[in-house]
Amino acid sequence: MSEVRTNSILRPADDKLLLRKEGCVLQTITEASYSSVYTNTTGNSEYDLPGDLGNGNAQITPIFSDSRLLFTAVIHCGHNQTWRQNFFKTYYKIGSGNWTLFNGGFGCNLYNEGTHAMGQTATVSYLLSSLSTTSTVSFKITHIGHANGGYLHLNKNKFSNSDSADNDIGVASQIILQEIGQ
Amino acid sequence: MSETVVSKITSRGGNFLLDAAEPGQMVQIQQFEYSSVYEDSDSDNKEKLMPGGFGSGAIKMTCSAGNRLHITCQMQVGQNETWRQNYFRVYWNGGETPAPPGWIIGSDIYAGGAAGDGAVHAQKNAYERVPGNLLFGSGGANAYIENISGGLQTGSWSFVTPPIINSGEVSFIMTYTSHNQASTLHLNKNTTTNSSSATNAISCSSTMLIKEIYYP
Numbered sequence: 001m002s003e004v005r006t007n008s009i010l011r012p013a014d015d016k017l018l019l020r021k022e023g024c025v026l027q028t029i030t031e032a033s034y035s036s037v038y039t040n041t042t043g044n045s046e047y048d049l050p051g052d053l054g055n056g057n058a059q060i061t062p063i064f065s066d067s068r069l070l071f072t073a074v075i076h077c078g079h080n081q082t083w084r085q086n087f088f089k090t091y092y093k094i095g096s097g098n099w100t101l102f103n104g105g106f107g108c109n110l111y112n113e114g115t116h117a118m119g120q121t122a123t124v125s126y127l128l129s130s131l132s133t134t135s136t137v138s139f140k141i142t143h144i145g146h147a148n149g150g151y152l153h154l155n156k157n158k159f160s161n162s163d164s165a166d167n168d169i170g171v172a173s174q175i176i177l178q179e180i181g182q
Numbered sequence: 183m184s185e186t187v188v189s190k191i192t193s194r195g196g197n198f199l200l201d202a203a204e205p206g207q208m209v210q211i212q213q214f215e216y217s218s219v220y221e222d223s224d225s226d227n228k229e230k231l232m233p234g235g236f237g238s239g240a241i242k243m244t245c246s247a248g249n250r251l252h253i254t255c256q257m258q259v260g261q262n263e264t265w266r267q268n269y270f271r272v273y274w275n276g277g278e279t280p281a282p283p284g285w286i287i288g289s290d291i292y293a294g295g296a297a298g299d300g301a302v303h304a305q306k307n308a309y310e311r312v313p314g315n316l317l318f319g320s321g322g323a324n325a326y327i328e329n330i331s332g333g334l335q336t337g338s339w340s341f342v343t344p345p346i347i348n349s350g351e352v353s354f355i356m357t358y359t360s361h362n363q364a365s366t367l368h369l370n371k372n373t374t375t376n377s378s379s380a381t382n383a384i385s386c387s388s389t390m391l392i393k394e395i396y397y398p
Contacts, residue, residue: 006200020203023207146332
């Protein structure tokens with residue numbers, strides 16, 4: 001049986017694309033979601049985020065080895081009384097390999113002297129272009145709090161001046177993974 | 183003439199080979215990044231070129247006329263000791279060099295201008311804008327910890343450009359400025375301790391993610 005291989009098909013009049021592979025979103029995975037309130041009072045020490053955000057369950061299996069992976073993190077940071085400085089580091093691993101740090105790190109800064117329950121949503125997207133694999137790629141996010149004020153209040157938010165561990169507005173911190181055709 | 187209408191062509195295994203390029207779909211994506219720590223304590227009331235490819239004009243993408251660009255900027259804004267407020271501007275040439283008349287931002291940001299080489303621009307002095315570029319898609323971020331250093335805020339924003347004028351290379355340039363009471367930029371700087379050292383402890387990068395969106 002004959003076979004035609006191409007990356008795009010153009011229409012004849014003006015060379016506009018009819019069909020293509022490059023730029024096509026081949027799949028979107030949003031399974032890594034965490035909506036509970038999670039508090040950690042460790043400072044200046046790196047640890048995995050709770051649930052699927054940090055346990056390696058955020059996974060995508062590329063269809064093509066030349067695809068690019070678009071990593072997006074949406075992290076909701078809360079606050080109590082004074083300032084909070086939360087840092088997040090981002091890692092991937094291919095198959096059962098080792099975790100590799102990539103430049104998707106981000107930070108969230110909150111400061112309100114004397115009042116509780118500020119909230120800040122940090123979002124970051126990072127394009128991984130050269131993984132060259134069709135094996136499952138896992139992602140995780142770790143947290144490091146600033147040594148002087150790095151408590152993490154993940155998904156915590158209130159409408160009042162309260163330090164209770166509530167998620168009044170119903171946020172969910174997430175990792176979203178997309179495979180983009182090349 | 184006969185016509186076959188399909189939305190995708192798949193391989194025998196069922197994997198997507200080719201997908202219909204329909205209006206509003208992405209046809210390419212590129213990321214540009216800068217991960218070094220860059221600090222400037224003289225950016226109050228001054229608009230300056232960003233370091234690296236962001237400010238050199240090296241950010242370029244080959245695109246088709248009529249398409250639009252969905253651009254997402256992520257700037258990593260660090261701080262020392264007190265608060266920082268930094269702003270960023272993105273310029274592009276729309277696929278035409280120089281940019282078309284009426285789109286060029288000149289000495290008066292509100293009235294427009296001819297060459298973009300004025301001495302005063304929206305109360306910003308001694309700016310370094312490259313003439314012939316369009317203003318589009320600005321953003322800002324702030325970080326504040328009193329008497330403590332090392333904080334970081336990730337500021338992100340997105341916008342969609344007007345249609346690209348000519349097929350070919352589209353170029354971008356980014357500038358920064360700071361609040362006039364907090365004149366310092368600490369791009370990509372962060373430490374988990376109370377330190378003012380120029381360190382990128384979490385390996386973050388400031389990025390511009392550009393998606394070309396199809397409008398045939």
